[in-house]
Amino acid sequence: MIDVQIPFEKLKDMLQEILLSHGISQQRAGRCAYLFAQADLDGVRSHGVNRFFLFLDFIKKGLVDPKKEPTALSQLGMFERWDGQGGIGNLNADFAMNRAIQLSKEFGISCVTLLNTNHWMRGGNFGWQAVEAGCIGICFTNTIPNMPAWGGSEPKIGNNPLVIAIPRAKGPVVLDMAFSQFAYGKMSIAQAKGEQMPFDAGFDDQGNLTKDPGTVIKNHLGLPAGLWKGSGLSMLLDVLASVLSGGNASFEVGKSGHETAVSQVFLCFDPDKLELTDWLDTKVDAVIEDLKTSSTFGEKSVRYPGESTLKIRKVNLKNGVPISESIWEKLQNELNK
């Protein structure tokens, strides 16, 4: 795969232009484009421009309504429920985290939920959004069933991405993980290369663990990270998302055959309002400093979640954001349609 390096603003403008041609307003197209481009800017290429055409396809098929915006279902002080109305997933999530940030500035802690929303693309964006506003942010989404529950032989639970973000002057800690040990995208790449995964990735026909990506993909039995523990935790996040939003659980999302109408939760803690600022930075710094003293099995040092993001962002702002040449061509063709 050959890459081209596109200046961030140019990439964002390109995406925005395409979105405008789909009848999305100037401002919303700009923000949506920014969120797609930010994923690539931060080195999360699996969830950025790579997904843009899939997203456009969802719009064309009527699975995402680009003109719909969230409407309030209930507003009870620090807790708000919103209907995503089947609108654009990353814009809805951006809106919800923004509400959560505002509410946490007022109440200290806040929780905003979304029902009937769509895939938020790169979840980490919303963690960065929280920490850039000085807040601790926690958010999670359910998904279509794509893993077996522990002991099961068919996909029954989602891999339900979870983001936890903690602000820090020297650079935040941002965890962005799904509960599948490996993404199907990564397994497909390994399969195409004829490679095995480095660790157990799912189940074979007999229910034994296997590192063979082809087997896992064929069986659609990706491994819950942490085996029974990740299976249980992912299931609980799904139930929380469904109960707190009043929206679909994973199994209901799965009924349509498309990953639409998912449920999401956004929690914020404002350290100022909660009077945590005296020690916030000191404590996070100290944990990271200690972590960095760890002896290793060969790596230069162990890493904390989100550690490399600011470095990658800086490099990509300077040199341009790496985009596969074929995708860049496709974007240009899309614009010239």
Add this chain to the structure above:
Amino acid sequence: MIDVQIPFEKLKDMLQEILLSHGISQQRAGRCAYLFAQADLDGVRSHGVNRFFLFLDFIKKGLVDPKKEPTALSQLGMFERWDGQGGIGNLNADFAMNRAIQLSKEFGISCVTLLNTNHWMRGGNFGWQAVEAGCIGICFTNTIPNMPAWGGSEPKIGNNPLVIAIPRAKGPVVLDMAFSQFAYGKMSIAQAKGEQMPFDAGFDDQGNLTKDPGTVIKNHLGLPAGLWKGSGLSMLLDVLASVLSGGNASFEVGKSGHETAVSQVFLCFDPDKLELTDWLDTKVDAVIEDLKTSSTFGEKSVRYPGESTLKIRKVNLKNGVPISESIWEKLQNELNK
């Protein structure tokens, strides 16, 4: 190991009598005894009476001060920070979850944190406490460093137990998990029997995954559940516990060489106050019903977290709580000292 079956009340009274002889007040001794006995009642024998003598030893060594009660550090509406004052861990946690329950009834959502507290023994107790009050409860604690961070070759992060509990008329969903794939206790039992663990349990001298409990115990390199994902998530829970309480992070807990002065977080959501009751039961029921339709690799059905607790509790209330004969003798000797 031969078991005796002790009526729950008799077990609780026995523990209470022993605690009274350590200068603990009647009421606090009763509640502390209840919490220890409840773990065994619910079938969580690893964290009940099995730990009672270790707990008494901590009191004798002055590592737990049985007379100290939590004092408020800050009370900001739905968010409260308390100093556990090195008191009894399960009583402090019981107190904190109770505060969180009360605050959630008032505000909808609440967060209570503890610094300078001690091991809460069975975390699931506090999840059950929340659901029995009709609340969604989430709590987590940090621990002494007992796992390597991903890539590391020495213990640097805690296995930081996490509890998520969701109320339900037909029986709640209660997840109670630590982020180590296997507890050291389970690995010791397998080692004594000359058995391998059923799944990867930690690292060998070269940093490769191994199922051999002896190797893992020797290296003190238990596996984070979910590999790099569980390592990251457990680290984030530690940072959250430390930042939200203002107390020790795992690495600071580790400095003393004893697992004391840990930090804990207790979150509650009151479904009544948050107006979630119209669908709470329906949604949780539906998820569980769907889960139960899963095909399996031989098991009768897949299970949800907490599924067996009510059954075990019922059996043990009827037949008596299974306690190892040697521990029961030790309890009697302790009382007759």
